[in-house]
């Protein structure tokens with residue numbers, strides 16, 4: 275395949291702004307390869323929390339599409355990300371999903387790489403061979419309040435301004451003091467963009483998410499607006515900012531270089547995203563009480579977080595193939611919380627487990643319908659505004675040479 279599908283311009287011109295994308299965006303293998311190369315390889319991806327690799331040598335792999343990254347803490351204690359592609363003849367270097375390593379030894383011909391990615395030695399490569407030229411390719415890394423963001427390609431969207439603006443808003447939650455207590459994967463037979471689009475709108479929440487809709491006002495803009503002033507008073511009282519940060523739309527710096535923050539009210543009686551409204555874990559960071567709110571955070575175009583007063587949930591929609599996507603859901607609580615004493619994993623994960631199962635079902639049906647030759651993209655609703663922004667960024671990204 276060339277670097278862009280031959281009919282990309284035709285396809286782009288077929289998309290009517292304010293409408294869903296045409297069928298081929300979700301069915302074409304060439305378009306999928308293009309998405310990996312132009313979108314996933316050139317954007318910031320949230321791969322995990324630094325507490326997952328506390329010691330030098332601790333590592334995990336993060337795989338998507340055709341790609342694989344080694345996320346590792348090096349001997350100096352810094353977090354690095356390497357492309358998991360041997361510089362000799364291209365084998366995967368690391369094949370275990372997570373662990374502790376002293377060095378990475380390629381399983382094919384035993385080229386041996388340091389944790390820093392440098393090639394220590396290439397076996398029997400002769401006197402002229404210079405290992406310094408053959409280190410693993412490096413991905414860029416930003417650790418934002420403990421969250422590890424990685425951009426595999428060279429031209430990373432300039433995220434500094436967005437993170438500067440986001441930092442004081444998320445500071446009260448002390449993300450750096452979180453730990454991951456549960457991760458779940460929900461494989462869905464659909465293109466990754468349908469999974470992202472589903473996350474970006476709550477137009478479906480009332481009809482599709484019984485449990486979620488009971489506690490979260492996002493399903494109804496009117497109810498959310500009515501409860502917002504009281505929430506803002508309560509948020510301020512417990513030490514949380516009440517401003518909204520929205521760098522998308524006309525304020526966008528560059529595609530993929532934005533951040534979003536908004537705290538919105540839960541319904542009365544709900545302190546957090548639990549079955550009965552009661553707390554699930556100790557308060558995060560410096561919060562002095564439960565304000566009955568939840569915060570949507572996004573960083574770039576691929577990374578989403580929902581932050582309650584006592585836990586945070588991270589979401590990724592990881593492409594596997596043109597119609598195979600893994601929905602990753604990651605639950606985090608403060609790192610000094612103890613299972614059994616301070617939180618119970620079943621209770622903590624209940625809401626987003628049932629909600630993600632619903633999402634798997636609706637996204638699967640969405641793809642099945644989009645696969646039909648009779649699918650004609652329909653108009654987006656007002657509540658789907660974030661999908662418009664996503665399409666806007668996405669089209670700019672895939673159009674780059």
Ligand code: FES
Pocket residue numbers: 360361362363364365380381382383384385
């Ligand atoms: S492909 Fe890795 S050592 Fe040969």
Ligand SMILES: [Fe+2]
Pocket residue numbers: 472473478479483629633
């Ligand atoms: Fe949903």
